Amino acid sequence: xxxxxxWNLPSPPLSVLAGSDGFSGMTRLLPLALLMCLASVVAGxxxxxxxxxxxxxxxxxxGYRGYSLDNWIxxxxxxxxxxxxxxxxxxxxxxxxxxxxxxxxxxxxxLMHPSPNICDLHCSDLLTSSLNDDITCAMxxxxxxxxxxxxxxxxxxxxxxxxxxWLKGCKL
Numbered sequence: 001x002x003x004x005x006x007w008n009l010p011s012p013p014l015s016v017l018a019g020s021d022g023f024s025g026m027t028r029l030l031p032l033a034l035l036m037c038l039a040s041v042v043a044g045x046x047x048x049x050x051x052x053x054x055x056x057x058x059x060x061x062x063g064y065r066g067y068s069l070d071n072w073i074x075x076x077x078x079x080x081x082x083x084x085x086x087x088x089x090x091x092x093x094x095x096x097x098x099x100x101x102x103x104x105x106x107x108x109x110x111l112m113h114p115s116p117n118i119c120d121l122h123c124s125d126l127l128t129s130s131l132n133d134d135i136t137c138a139m140x141x142x143x144x145x146x147x148x149x150x151x152x153x154x155x156x157x158x159x160x161x162x163x164x165x166w167l168k169g170c171k172l
Contacts, residue, residue, distance in 0.1 A: 044085015045129035047099070049073060050170035052082055057172055059135045065142045069172070070163035071154070072138075076100060077166070078153035084134070085127050098126030098134045100141075100151070107137055 047055070053073050056062070062069035079101040080086040088096040093113055094105040104110035108123040119137035126134050141150050148154045 043129060044083060044098075044127050047076075047082040047084070049077070049082065049166065052076060052099075053167055053170045053172060055131055056135070059131070061135065061139070064139060065147060067142060067148055068163070070166040071148060071158055073166040074158035074161075074163050075148065075151055075154045078157045079151060084129055084131065087123075087127065095123060097123045099131065100126075100134055100138045101153070102126055102134065102137050102141070107141065 053069055056072050056076075057069055061067070061072050076082055076099050079096075080099045082099060084099045086098065086101065088101060090096060090103070090105075092105065094103050094115075095110050096103045097108060097110075102108055102119070102123075104113065104115055104123045106116055107119045108121050108126060109115050109117040110123045119133075119140055121133050121137065126137070142148055144150060149159070
């Protein structure tokens, strides 16, 4: 039986295979790989305008409590520029979280400050690429007497204006 070529390659030095403390390179990379996997699970997402409009429409926000879809898109733009992973640290120690910048003072639990947690969720749940928690909590917020007026960004940039340009070109 014929043998394949014989390669007389030198073995790599032990220092390449193991660090000075005896841990292999693979063992050192394992925590980094795990961290990257976890980050990808909770990573936020920056939505495109029309993609967000389609998502919010599918979730039933168009016309919810009298607010048209373009109001929701305008709100999300001025609050987060469509970034689900945005966290803004406020002067009072609270955080505003996610695409609608939902504040930990009332609406979610940041695990650091006592809060009524009206939406019954952790603020970190608002930072993922999934908008389910954000939408559910935003629906709860607009049920309050102030409605969308709860958000200063909406009052200052969207309320009472022609917002039709926010949906222009979107296939809804």
